[in-house]
Amino acid sequence: MNTEIRLQQNVQNENSSHDATDEQLQTEENIFQWTKQWYPVAVVEYLDPSRPHAMQLLGKDIVLWRDASAQWRCFEDFCPHRLVPLSEGRVEADGTILCAYHAWRFDAQGNCVSMPQSENEQTMAKNCENQKSCAVVYPTQERQGLLWVWAEAGEEAKVESQLQTPRLVTELEDNSDKVVKSFWNFRDVPYGWDYFMENVSDPAHVPVSHHGIIGDRYKDAKYYDMIPVRNISTQDGFAFEIQPTQGNIVKAIHDFQPPCYMKIVSTSQDGGQLILALYATPTRPGWCRHIGCQVFVKNSQGKKPQGLSFFGLPLPTWLGHVLASLFLHQDVVFLHYQEKIIAQRRKGKWLDAVYTPNPQDKMVITLRKWLEKRAGGGIPWAEGYSSDIPQAEADKQKLFDVWTTHTQNCTVCQNALKNINRLTVSAYVAAAMCLFLAVILDARTVAVQAALGASVFTIPPMEFWLALGGGILLAVVGYQLKRFSRLFYVYEFEHARND
Structure with a gap:
């Protein structure tokens, strides 16, 4: 109990110091201009x-x-x-x-x-x-x-x-052979810009929400502190470092650069770096477009660091896009409904509506303070749009839509889907031909037996079994391809079933 009280006091003291700093800087810097970006x-x-x-x-x-x-x-x-x-x-x-x-x-x-x-x-x-x-x-x-x-x-x-440069991935500007970029991915997600940024400011959720892909909810949900390494700035955001780190990571920094860039840099013991370049563009209330990629910086020996789970493998772009749902949909229900719940319950400041006693929430708190005190309290939506958050989706299965939020806007995935559909049809056609051939071979065997007057049943020839087995195998392949193509349209997920 004493430990918990001490942690709460520490967080409250830091919040008070942030408030004092905010008041000072408010006179030094202008309010963040969302439209001039x-x-x-x-x-x-x-x-x-x-x-x-x-x-x-x-x-x-x-x-x-x-x-x-x-x-x-x-x-x-x-x-x-x-x-x-x-x-x-x-x-x-x-x-x-x-x-x-x-x-x-x-x-x-x-x-x-x-x-x-x-x-x-x-x-x-x-x-x-x-x-x-x-x-x-x-x-x-x-x-x-x-x-x-x-x-x-x-x-x-x-x-x-x-007169202004976009928030670029600076490492990609060097054209160095030590820097390797993976494919870009994008997705329209059913929660707002602030909840996207809040989520990626919160590494504590990763082993829990992404159990089985990154970490273990029972073993890896551990204590750590978040230390400010770049003070809050209206125009340039802020950055925090995780201490202590886990595994072979010796340094991990989350760097928020407004209006839409979160740069997460993990440095491994051998000197290599993994950079997650995560963008979130506000589209309309309750929605944003996420664009992101992994950037690998090789160490002095030219060794490339490990990537984010299986996304670090050399996957074809379309496969990486499809498999992204396995990761993104582990957050989507949380964030969609969290946004609605807080909108309903919030009376006054965001900090008064939540309970954040642990230091893992420091960056989230700072993000909310930046938004409230430096950025006008929220995004200035175009005329005709209310700042009110849309109603929560009554049918949560609709939150798992992949076609509308990605595939219909991605030529790479559309082409891959066409090819998979062609393979599916080809597999079924080939399966039907093999089974038809098996029937003919079996009929011929029966006819030969009848012509010879054989009264004892003869096992069909090897060709029959090859045709039959090939037909069954091709039918199974076609069925599995059909199931796989569903990932281009929808991917449903439930944490209760993620053992």
């Missing part, structure tokens, strides 16, 4: 360049599309004519985006270049010169394989965006 919205190689892609950013409906110069562009998702979504239109061969309602076309700069219903060319040119005919354009750039969008539109935003 770069956000990663997609992995470029997974996008289909032949069509527009709808997405949301800070509650704004946006559309991503690639122009004639092979550059990805971002417009607000409406045609200025009658405000229908451009994401339901087409990317034309000339590199313009066409509204499928009345065939207005727009170039990369958002200028309307065609109004087919105009009386003549002169009238069309005059109407196209009107600023009301232009699409709303957001600055974009491609860095490290990601498509980044600046969260404000217009000429002023274009200038401001050029």
